[in-house]
Amino acid sequence: MTNEETGDPMRVLIIGVGTRGDVGPYAGLGVRLREAGHHVTIAAHEPYTELVTDAGLGYLPLPGDPLRALTGRFSISAVKEYGEQLVEGLAGLAGQEADLLLLGLAGTPGYHLAEAMGVPSMGVYLQPVDPTGDFPPVTSPFRRSLGRWANRRAARLAFESPAAGPVLAGLSTRTRARLGLPPMTPRAVYRQRESRRWPVFHGVSPLVLPRPADWRPGLEVTGYWWPPRPRGWRPDRVLLDFLASGPAPVFVGFGSLAGTRAEQYTELAVRALRRAGLRGVLQTGLRGLLSDEVLAVGDVPHDWLFPRVAAVAHHCGSGTTGSGVRAGVPAVAVPVMNDQPFWASRLVALGVAPAAIPFRRLTPARLAAALTTAVTGPAYRHRAQALAARVSAEDGAAPVVEAVNRLSAV
Secondary structure (H helix, E strand, C coil), rough: CHHHCCCCCEEEEEEEECCCHHHHHHHHHHHHHHHCCCCCEEEHHHHHHHHHHHCCEEEEEEEECCCHHHHHHCCHHHHHHHHHHHHHHHHHHHHCCCEEEECCHHHHHHHHHHHHHCCCCEEEEEECCCCCCCCCCCCCCCCCCEEEHHHHHHHHHHHHHHCHHHHHHHHHHHHHHCCCCCCCHHHHHHHHHCCCCCCCCCCCCCCCCCCCCCCCEEEECCCCCCCCCCCCCCCCCHHHHHHHHHCCEEEECCCCHHHHHHHHHHHHHHHHHHHHHHCCEEEEECCCEEECCECCCCCCCCHHHHHHCCCEECCCCHHHHHHHHHHHHCCECCCCCCHHHHHHHHHHCCCCCCCCHHHHHCCHHHHHHHHHHHHHHHHHHHHHHHHHHHHHCCCCCHHHHHHHHHHHHH
């Protein structure tokens, strides 16, 4: 596609607030936008710098570490401290040159940053949070439907009521004040976004998350944005030898949570594997060959590793869920918090995973039983392979690229 067809290149700033599972998909989306001729910079927290720079994208640092806020012993104070850091970080971006802001869900205060900068913005979400009768708010404690009316009402309250989300509401208020913007209540902000049909693209397959029929125009489910592999990455010899030394192992990983209690989580996984009689590749915080049957690894691209294993047991973050679906292998869902129980329920509903095990109830016996069921039940693999073939044919980044191209041509 030529510049004459798309207009001048846009300077796109992606606010990639979140942990590795958030920043990786934004890096993948950024690569596609760069390939379309646009100049892309991602603002992200410093622990995830290499995810951006290895993709050849511009990088701007944001202070703070959301993982500490999520897993710290004093979580409320840690969340408040992180919120203050985020406000300052976003305010510091106001002097950057950009033609368009793309905002992840955790970076929605960037909506006010776009106003202060005088540029348009769009949402690029990895979770569905807009009101729908199909399910309750995915980041709420509700795990069962409240009924269609109550599902929608609960989601609207999360947007509109300071009482429903005091930390986020306060973050929005402080961001506007820090940027020198006039005050707006959460309800006024929500109604403004709705009246403008503010566009939000969801980087999830519509086969995994069917678009709710009661969503307004402008809320789209496009398909996954696949993280790029680190530049020059190659599997190490220990991993290759382990994979070749016996039957396909299973993968066990708990995402960003793993590093908080590495020894405890690794011991739990090893005991489960021994009980099930399975080989395993663990991403639980430790590293090295733990036995002839168990290898603990650090960061290994999931798009390379997952197709080589017999099943994937994971915390059900959006990105890991997508990588498992893409690989066509059965899943064992071990959700921890936030939106993870929602994605776990989707894997179970799609028939690619047995019943989910909430992380707080996880034991070696339960994990062993679920892994055995996933590996030995042929129906799980058949359904996973069929789903993977369809998901792999999608181009989730294309609708976002097209929207940016249209904007650049105006």
